[in-house]
Amino acid sequence: MTTTKNEYPDVSSLVDEKPPGEGVVAEADVTRDGYHPSLSDRLKTGWGRRIILAIAVGVLIAGPDLIGDPTRTRQWAEYLCYATVAVGLDLAWGYGGMLALGQGVFFGLGAYSMGMYLSLEQVEPGQLPQFMSLYGDNDKLPLLWRPFEHLWFAGVAAVVVPALVAGLVGWLVFHRRIRGAYFALLTQATALVFWLLLIGQLKLTAGTNGLTNFSEVFGHNKYDPSTPEFLYYLAAGALLVALVVARHTVNSRYGKLLVATRDGEDRVQFLGYDPAKAKTIAFALAAGMAGLAGALSAPIIGIVAPDQFAVLPSILMIGWVAVGGRATIYGPMIGALLVGVLKTRVSESHPENWQYFQGLLFIVVVGFFPGGLAGIWRKLSGAVSARLPARGGSADEPSRAPQTLATSEVAS
Amino acid sequence: MRNRPGLLRLLLVLMVMSLIAAACGSDSDDDSGGSSDSTKAGSTDSTDDGSGDSTDDSTASGDTIKVGVLHSLSGTMSISEVAVKDAELLAIDEINAAGGVLGKQLEPVVEDGASDWPTFAEKAEKLLTVDKVPVVFGGWTSASRKAMLPVFEGLNGLLYYPVQYEGLEASPNIFYTGATTNQQIIPALDYIKEQGMTDVYLVGSDYVFPRTANKIIKAYAEANGLNIAGEEYLPLGETNVSTVVSKVLDAEPDIVFNTLNGDTNVAFFKELAAKGNTPEKIQTISVSVAEEEIGGIGVDNIEGHLTAWDYYQTTDTPENADFVAAFKEAYGEDRKTDDPIEAGYVAVHLWAAAVEQAGSTDVDAVRARRPRV
Numbered sequence: 001m002t003t004t005k006n007e008y009p010d011v012s013s014l015v016d017e018k019p020p021g022e023g024v025v026a027e028a029d030v031t032r033d034g035y036h037p038s039l040s041d042r043l044k045t046g047w048g049r050r051i052i053l054a055i056a057v058g059v060l061i062a063g064p065d066l067i068g069d070p071t072r073t074r075q076w077a078e079y080l081c082y083a084t085v086a087v088g089l090d091l092a093w094g095y096g097g098m099l100a101l102g103q104g105v106f107f108g109l110g111a112y113s114m115g116m117y118l119s120l121e122q123v124e125p126g127q128l129p130q131f132m133s134l135y136g137d138n139d140k141l142p143l144l145w146r147p148f149e150h151l152w153f154a155g156v157a158a159v160v161v162p163a164l165v166a167g168l169v170g171w172l173v174f175h176r177r178i179r180g181a182y183f184a185l186l187t188q189a190t191a192l193v194f195w196l197l198l199i200g201q202l203k204l205t206a207g208t209n210g211l212t213n214f215s216e217v218f219g220h221n222k223y224d225p226s227t228p229e230f231l232y233y234l235a236a237g238a239l240l241v242a243l244v245v246a247r248h249t250v251n252s253r254y255g256k257l258l259v260a261t262r263d264g265e266d267r268v269q270f271l272g273y274d275p276a277k278a279k280t281i282a283f284a285l286a287a288g289m290a291g292l293a294g295a296l297s298a299p300i301i302g303i304v305a306p307d308q309f310a311v312l313p314s315i316l317m318i319g320w321v322a323v324g325g326r327a328t329i330y331g332p333m334i335g336a337l338l339v340g341v342l343k344t345r346v347s348e349s350h351p352e353n354w355q356y357f358q359g360l361l362f363i364v365v366v367g368f369f370p371g372g373l374a375g376i377w378r379k380l381s382g383a384v385s386a387r388l389p390a391r392g393g394s395a396d397e398p399s400r401a402p403q404t405l406a407t408s409e410v411a412s
Numbered sequence: 413m414r415n416r417p418g419l420l421r422l423l424l425v426l427m428v429m430s431l432i433a434a435a436c437g438s439d440s441d442d443d444s445g446g447s448s449d450s451t452k453a454g455s456t457d458s459t460d461d462g463s464g465d466s467t468d469d470s471t472a473s474g475d476t477i478k479v480g481v482l483h484s485l486s487g488t489m490s491i492s493e494v495a496v497k498d499a500e501l502l503a504i505d506e507i508n509a510a511g512g513v514l515g516k517q518l519e520p521v522v523e524d525g526a527s528d529w530p531t532f533a534e535k536a537e538k539l540l541t542v543d544k545v546p547v548v549f550g551g552w553t554s555a556s557r558k559a560m561l562p563v564f565e566g567l568n569g570l571l572y573y574p575v576q577y578e579g580l581e582a583s584p585n586i587f588y589t590g591a592t593t594n595q596q597i598i599p600a601l602d603y604i605k606e607q608g609m610t611d612v613y614l615v616g617s618d619y620v621f622p623r624t625a626n627k628i629i630k631a632y633a634e635a636n637g638l639n640i641a642g643e644e645y646l647p648l649g650e651t652n653v654s655t656v657v658s659k660v661l662d663a664e665p666d667i668v669f670n671t672l673n674g675d676t677n678v679a680f681f682k683e684l685a686a687k688g689n690t691p692e693k694i695q696t697i698s699v700s701v702a703e704e705e706i707g708g709i710g711v712d713n714i715e716g717h718l719t720a721w722d723y724y725q726t727t728d729t730p731e732n733a734d735f736v737a738a739f740k741e742a743y744g745e746d747r748k749t750d751d752p753i754e755a756g757y758v759a760v761h762l763w764a765a766a767v768e769q770a771g772s773t774d775v776d777a778v779r780a781r782r783p784r785v
Contacts, residue, residue, distance in 0.1 A: 029531050069541070069542065071537055071538055071541040072542070075534070080659075123651055132622075135620075135624075156598070196647065199619075199647050202623060207618060207619055207620070207623070208555050208619035208620070208647070209529070209554070209558050209559075209619055210555070210559075212527060212533075212558055212559050212561075212562060213558075213561065214562065214563045215562050216568055222562070222566055223563075225472055240413055299533070301530050301533070303530050303559050305529045305530065305559070307528055307529065308528075308530055312782075344534075347523070347524055347531075348523065348538065351522050351523050351524040352483055352485055352522075352524070355486055
């Protein structure tokens with residue numbers, strides 16, 4: 001009871017102690033005594049990381065040539081959009097501990113922003129989109145639609161509107177200390193409301209049908225064989241931006257604070273930080289990335305319909321992150337890509353029962369590998385380097401890697 | 413102790429990996445099979461904008477002609493669409509048994525639209541570009557058709573769409589083999605008027621077909637002195653219908669004009685019956701409930717209610733007797749045929765006849781032949 005300062009460690013020790021440039025999971029390894037670098041850890045050194053990044057960017061750029069087929073290229077562009085969502089969601093859920101079950105709302109806001117622009121791109125200036133002349137009763141463009149005649153506005157709105165909405169929701173919710181399961185339910189309800197709203201406002205949103213018939217996208221004919229490549233690079237660019245932003249965020253002081261908030265919100269507050277602010281920022285960032293991905297998904301998928309943004313797709317987004325591995329940034333990206341490819345390919349080879357495969361994948365991963373693919377990778381590479389000429393003890397190796405993940409539960 | 417979970421996990425990893433490998437493996441087979449004769453086609457395509465040459469190439473190169481079958485095999489619409497897929501496969505089998513088209517066997521490529529419009533668009537594109545099919549039979553909801561339309565127009569494909577639709581759309585790349593409103597809804601309204609019913613309550617799924625149909629119904633009502641007692645919409649796939657059913661019962665109309673689609677119908681009729689309604693109290697007339705859906709709804713819940721269609725299983729012609737017999741033989745005695753099933757079946761034969769006349773599966777040639785079929 002005598003000490004006041006010593007009991008509460010200085011914030012800088014909480015935030016700055018760890019070497020910069022290391023992920024959360026790696027930190028657990030570095031601080032351990034008798035540490036034996038595994039393969040995955042070796043790849044995390046400066047050079048290893050640069051090599052991986054160079055390979056990844058190379059593969060991304062060479063993508064369309066490797067894929068070879070315009071249809072498949074377009075599908076990959078779609079998966080890249082999903083990966084962008086997953087990277088953002090990892091910030092909120094993986095690093096921030098916020099189980100956001102309504103990410104489809106932000107994805108949808110972005111998609112509708114761009115969808116409105118694309119719908120107007122198909123018709124002569126001053127004319128109404130096709131669906132409006134069919135179901136609407138006004139012969140003038142609704143006020144809400146007017147600004148979306150401009151591409152720049154649609155693009156900015158696609159990112160800013162979701163971020164603002166998430167910021168507002170987050171601010172209100174986190175200040176009231178709503179978290180864990182309550183936060184998850186609240187976000188899921190948001191997705192349901194959003195879906196009902198889109199369907200109900202037939203005259204504004206084209207209802208269940210959604211906005212479609214984008215044969216002209218950004219001045220390209222959508223069905224020209226070269227267009228998918230163009231869209232692919234747009235999506236790849238967006239993913240790279242999201243990755244850079246996410247990495248930067250995680251490695252910053254703020255990133256450490258976010259993780260600290262996830263693992264001990266009360267303690268962070270005692271230390272004089274505002275956990276609500278930290279969480280709101282991460283939530284808004286995640287929403288912005290989802291919006292960006294949504295905006296690009298509109299021309300890539302070619303249709304913007306409410307069912308894409310309802311409750312189920314939002315849960316699927318959580319699935320991407322879980323499959324890839326939380327709080328790893330690259331894991332969720334790979335998870336989204338993998339689930340996307342599997343969905344397409346399995347549904348083509350087993351059209352009658354592909355959904356069982358997808359369900360099984362989620363059950364197996366979530367039930368038995370809480371660390372996701374990233375966790376498996378860490379374990380495998382740990383096992384490999386244990387077989388290599390060992391320089392230190394590695395007896396307790398399998399148990400150490402996923403520690404940070406396993407202990408930080410959803411409801412923090 | 414630690415070994416056993418480790419072993420379990422290893423097994424699971426192997427399971428997941430084999431699953432992934434199975435998926436990728438079967439796919440790469442598809443790809444290599446398709447691409448060996450289609451990579452060249454693809455390159456010629458890209459030079460002249462894919463103007464339908466691809467289909468010629470694929471027919472010229474093999475002993476079979478691939479045709480696409482694209483219906484919802486999962487999700488809310490599967491209650492209706494699976495049977496249409498079965499009918500189309502039956503027609504393909506019949507054509508194959510009779511020697512095929514242009515001396516070549518038809519090879520169906522079945523895809524799942526999953527009651528999801530973007531999936532319909534994606535699978536349609538895949539069928540046209542990867543499998544290079546000259547024709548696709550598929551779709552049910554107007555929303556799925558609207559999602560596929562730009563794909564078929566953009567890639568100059570051919571879609572046979574087997575279900576009644578709301579009109580107000582015509583595409584050179586789509587053959588609508590179902591009824592339009594003047595062939596289904598207007599006759600239904602004429603019947604209502606003939607029966608002396610005046611209070612009509614509109615219940616529908618919230619998408620383009622019911623919305624448009626109800627627009628037409630309201631115009632008809634105004635011109636013919638019918639009264640619209642109410643108008644309610646439920647999201648597609650919704651099964652919580654008690655509010656709407658209560659509203660209907662409170663309004664006590666003479667008849668409910670039902671444009672619900674998919675498994676909402678099951679909930680709707682069950683709820684109506686559970687609340688004590690009988691056709692004698694409040695009659696209903698449905699335009700998306702046919703023989704196939706009755707199994708799911710339950711005969712007791714719907715007996716005595718009305719439907720409006722261009723075809724029934726009991727349609728009394730020798731051709732229909734053959735079709736029904738063949739369908740039951742292929743899929744079981746308890747199976748039924750109905751309007752969209754028949755339309756899907758007929759569509760395949762129509763296309764085959766057009767191809768025979770045109771002497772080619774080329775989309776433009778088939779389209780030009782169609783009026784004489």
